[in-house]
Amino acid sequence: MKSNLITGHTRLTGLLGSPVAHSISPMMHNMAFKLLNLDYVYMCFDVDTTHLKEVTDAFRIMNVRGFNLTMPDKTKMFELADEVSKAASLIGAVNTVIQENGRLIAYNTDGTGYIKAAADAGYPIDGKRIALLGGGGAATAIAVQSALDKAAAITLINRSGKSFDRAELLSEQLNKETTCHVDLCDINDEVALKQCIEASDILINATPLGMSPNEDSCPIPNASFLHPDLVVSDIIYNPKTTKLMKMAKEAGCPTFNGLYMLLYQGAEAFRLFTGHDMPIAPIKEAWFKS
Ligand code: NAP
Numbered sequence: 001m002k003s004n005l006i007t008g009h010t011r012l013t014g015l016l017g018s019p020v021a022h023s024i025s026p027m028m029h030n031m032a033f034k035l036l037n038l039d040y041v042y043m044c045f046d047v048d049t050t051h052l053k054e055v056t057d058a059f060r061i062m063n064v065r066g067f068n069l070t071m072p073d074k075t076k077m078f079e080l081a082d083e084v085s086k087a088a089s090l091i092g093a094v095n096t097v098i099q100e101n102g103r104l105i106a107y108n109t110d111g112t113g114y115i116k117a118a119a120d121a122g123y124p125i126d127g128k129r130i131a132l133l134g135g136g137g138a139a140t141a142i143a144v145q146s147a148l149d150k151a152a153a154i155t156l157i158n159r160s161g162k163s164f165d166r167a168e169l170l171s172e173q174l175n176k177e178t179t180c181h182v183d184l185c186d187i188n189d190e191v192a193l194k195q196c197i198e199a200s201d202i203l204i205n206a207t208p209l210g211m212s213p214n215e216d217s218c219p220i221p222n223a224s225f226l227h228p229d230l231v232v233s234d235i236i237y238n239p240k241t242t243k244l245m246k247m248a249k250e251a252g253c254p255t256f257n258g259l260y261m262l263l264y265q266g267a268e269a270f271r272l273f274t275g276h277d278m279p280i281a282p283i284k285e286a287w288f289k290s
Pocket of ligand 1: 209
């Protein structure tokens, strides 16, 4: 865009979900379009999942460039896309869609977002042994991308139930399709949990435990489960320092939160929309001060 004016050539991108008004994505993308002088705009659309098919069909007709999705649309869109990337297909959910000649091509940038955030913090995951708490959408995306990006080993830590059963299937799939060794741990088996964390380089919390307003909750029982060589990362960003991170800092572990995962999943979507790298430094400065 040569100025702030929307023109007849402006390409539309945006976010679908409900609620979406709180999202930082419009600020991040629109600032990046402006900085790179790209003729795109990013809008939020508060759309109930029941209307997702109608809306995305209309997006095809309108030649919308691409869009992001929040839960619960991430799994529904997986079924509506014409083509799905390898990572998104292993994850079973998508958060970014681009349109090419009327075809909706779906990706999941959450895992890449985490991997880039870890590298940005100084802790690249390749060759590392990861202990991953949680088995929902975010944990699955991180597990899949870490396995594809050559983590040495991942232990999926869950309580028994739906997430544990899903993790079992995911571990079978990743052991078959990647070189990463993936196994399972029951979060309530304290002996196994301690052993698994002892043998790990990075501990990731991808459960909501510790997220505002439940800031007093923590996915591990106490600091004796940690060791100073362990990097402890929480994908929660509100609060910026979770109870787990406070405990880890006291135990001498390096830590980082989920703020830059949010930034880098957006940056990867931006690259898919425009073919350009997002100008990370000014966007960080404006919207992601930690
Ligand atoms: P989700 O799909 O609802 O999954 C949550 C997972 O946490 C499930 O496996 C759930 O297990 C587990 N869990 C919840 N309470 C637990 C407990 N008391 N003990 C053990 N496990 C428990 O959520 P999500 O989308 O993956 O998101 C997880 C967290 O990541 C949220 O806090 C979200 O805000 C954050 N997030 C951050 C980013 C970022 O960019 N930084 C991106 C996505 C998500 P059960 O199935 O047993 O309930």
